[in-house]
Amino acid sequence: MTVKKVGRNDPCPCGSGKKYKRCCLEKDQAANVTRIAPGQPAADEPEDDFSDPVITAEDVVSLIEHELEWGNVLYQMIARYLANRMAGEYELDHIAMAVTMLNLYTGTAQPVLRTAGVIAGAMEYFTAQAFGIEGVTLTSLAEKYDVSASAISRRYKDLEAFAEALYEQENAAPGQPRAVGMPPNLKQLADSPEALEQLARESDDPAELAQILLYYTWDEPSPTKRIDLARQALRIYPDSADAWNILAEESSSPEEALEYYRKGMEAGKKHLGRKFFRENRGLFWGILKTRPFMRAKFGFAHTLHKSGRHREAIREYKELLELNPNDNQGARYLLVLAYLELKEYGAADKLMNQTYADDISAEFNYNRLLTEYGMRGITPALKRLFRQAVHYNPHIPDFLTGKKRLPRKMPERIVVGDTTEAAAYAGDHLHLWRERPELLAWVDDQLQSR
Numbered sequence: 001m002t003v004k005k006v007g008r009n010d011p012c013p014c015g016s017g018k019k020y021k022r023c024c025l026e027k028d029q030a031a032n033v034t035r036i037a038p039g040q041p042a043a044d045e046p047e048d049d050f051s052d053p054v055i056t057a058e059d060v061v062s063l064i065e066h067e068l069e070w071g072n073v074l075y076q077m078i079a080r081y082l083a084n085r086m087a088g089e090y091e092l093d094h095i096a097m098a099v100t101m102l103n104l105y106t107g108t109a110q111p112v113l114r115t116a117g118v119i120a121g122a123m124e125y126f127t128a129q130a131f132g133i134e135g136v137t138l139t140s141l142a143e144k145y146d147v148s149a150s151a152i153s154r155r156y157k158d159l160e161a162f163a164e165a166l167y168e169q170e171n172a173a174p175g176q177p178r179a180v181g182m183p184p185n186l187k188q189l190a191d192s193p194e195a196l197e198q199l200a201r202e203s204d205d206p207a208e209l210a211q212i213l214l215y216y217t218w219d220e221p222s223p224t225k226r227i228d229l230a231r232q233a234l235r236i237y238p239d240s241a242d243a244w245n246i247l248a249e250e251s252s253s254p255e256e257a258l259e260y261y262r263k264g265m266e267a268g269k270k271h272l273g274r275k276f277f278r279e280n281r282g283l284f285w286g287i288l289k290t291r292p293f294m295r296a297k298f299g300f301a302h303t304l305h306k307s308g309r310h311r312e313a314i315r316e317y318k319e320l321l322e323l324n325p326n327d328n329q330g331a332r333y334l335l336v337l338a339y340l341e342l343k344e345y346g347a348a349d350k351l352m353n354q355t356y357a358d359d360i361s362a363e364f365n366y367n368r369l370l371t372e373y374g375m376r377g378i379t380p381a382l383k384r385l386f387r388q389a390v391h392y393n394p395h396i397p398d399f400l401t402g403k404k405r406l407p408r409k410m411p412e413r414i415v416v417g418d419t420t421e422a423a424a425y426a427g428d429h430l431h432l433w434r435e436r437p438e439l440l441a442w443v444d445d446q447l448q449s450r
Contacts, residue, residue: 055092055093055096056092057087057092059092059096060083060092060095060096060099061083063096063099063100064076064079064080064083064099068099068100068103069103069107070103070106070107071106071107071110072106072110074209074212075102075103075106075107077116077212077213077215078102078106078116078119078120078212079099079102079103080212080215081116081120081212081215082095082098082099082102082119082120082123082124083095083098083099084215085120085124085144085145086098086124086127090127090133094127094131094133095127097127097130097131098123098124098126098127101123101126101127101159101163102119102123104162105123105159105162108162109158109162111158115147115151115205115208116208116209116212117145117146117147117208118145118147118151118152118155119155120145121138121141121142121144121145121147121152121155122152122153122155122156122158122159123159124136124141125138125141125152125156126156126159126160126163138152138153138156145288146287146288146289206236206237207237207239207240207271209236209237210233210234210236210237210240210243211233211237211240211242211292213229213232213233213236214229214230214233214240214242214243214246217229217230217233217246218246223250226246226249226250227246227247227250229246230243230244230246230247230250231243231247238267239267239268239270239271240267240271240292241264241265241267241268241271241292241293241295241296242264242292242295242296243264243267244260244261244263244264244267244296245260245261245264245292245295245296245299247260248260248261248264248296248299248303249299254303254306254307257299257303258300258303258304258307261296261297261299261300261303262300264292264293264295264296264299264300265293265296265297265300267293267296268290268292268293268294268296268297269293271289271292271293272289272290272293281322281323282322282323282324282325283324284323284324285323285324285326285328285329286324286326290323294320294323294324294329297316297319297320298320298329298331300316301313301316301317301320301331301334302334304316305334305337305338310338310341310342313334313338314335314338314339314342317331317332317334317335317338318335321335321355327356332351332355332356332359333361333363333364335351336348336351336352336363336364336367337367337428337429337432339351340367340370340371340374340429340432341432343374345371345374345375346375348367348370348371348374349368349371349375352364352367352368352371353368360392361392361416362389362392362393362396362416362417362421362422362425363425363429365385365388365389365392365393366389366393366396366425366429367429368385368388368389369382369385369386369389369439370429370432370433370436370439372385373436373439378438378439378442382442383446386443386446392417393416393417393418393421393422393425395418395419395421395422396421396422396425396426397443397444397446397447398422399422399423399425399426399430400426400430400433400440400443401440401443401444401447404419406423406426406427406430407423410423410424410427411423411424
């Protein structure tokens with residue numbers, strides 16, 4: 001037998017006639033009291049299991065993809081979008097509740113959803129209110145989903161009214177309404193683009209519809225299906241930068257990748273508009289809708305760099321930093337690398353010690369050694385820089401001097417200060433150190449004298 005706790009929308013056990021959430025809930029929470037629904041055994045009575053089953057991330061995915069029935073594939077994609085945006089900020093059972101509530105709401109009310117961010121923001125706000133999560137405001141959600149707070153508020157009120165009506169109708173009994181009809185699965189989507197194209201014709205915002213499809217696409221393991229879905233997104237909205245980014249990631253050559261990334265940048269510029277660039281220069285990445293363009297530009301720059309086209313890559317990296325000085329993408333590290341490869345030590349020094357002087361990463365600390373040596377040779381300043389670099393990661397010199405071999409497969413997860421960071425740095429910079437045997441010998445001497 002399982003104990004049933006009093007739900008927020010259940011009648012309050014005190015007999016007031018009010019719902020529990022509007023009566024004794026706050027008082028009970030303050031006193032750390034858990035109410036048991038009428039007819040349930042008391043807390044001190046023996047019971048087989050009082051614990052709720054643990055919900056895993058796989059359970060949430062299964063809920064969206066297999067267990068719940070969706071009357072419209074767009075609703076399912078919004079559910080995936082909502083779960084992704086809530087991940088890491090909410091408990092998994094909270095996310096599961098949000099997805100389930102979204103399913104009930106869309107299946108019963110069948111709302112016209114012009115903007116996915118509005119329903120996602122409203123659903124997140126509804127969830128936060130239901131679980132008493134503090135700090136979640138309409139303003140913060142409006143910024144998170146790049147929509148207006150008033151739009152979220154209106155949809156939230158609709159959700160709240162729906163929940164109230166649902167409770168009054170069924171009192172959470174079995175047989176709650178569900179959307180009718182199973183959605184097309186991923187294979188069906190890939191094989192039947194007409195379904196999405198029909199949704200695009202009916203949508204007031206094909207750009208957002210395409211973007212939601214792409215969120216879905218990034219989780220697809222099959223390269224062939226990823227390509228198919230990216231091309232579907234382009235049919236829905238031709239100026240979808242992320243669709244071109246996915247095609248670039250799946251390309252068969254650097255030349256092909258560069259062409260796709262170039263098209264992604266062009267699409268992003270067209271989608272954002274010239275006025276937007278003028279007014280928001282320096283604020284990019286912090287504005288969500290800029291990120292597809294920024295991903296395209298970064299991919300373009302990095303591919304140029306790997307292809308040996310350093311001058312062109314440097315120009316793109318610098319433009320990325322002008323658009324987003326906070327550098328959420330890490331363009332400054334690749335820019336310094338390009339400067340060092342071209343032996344432009346003054347430019348590297350200025351970037352590390354003036355523009356980003358407060359950057360204490362191991363990468364910058366060891367590259368400051370390369371820069372000092374490149375400009376002045378073996379100097380007393382090198383000892384200070386070496387001590388500072390070793391302080392932030394003592395493992396890097398072992399990889400540089402050959403005491404440790406690089407792993408055959410580079411680590412996917414980097415931990416600051418440990419061997420994973422050291423291997424990642426050496427993998428990108430070892431060729432620069434090997435070109436400077438005198439500096440390597442000096443580093444080895446410093447290690448011997450420690």
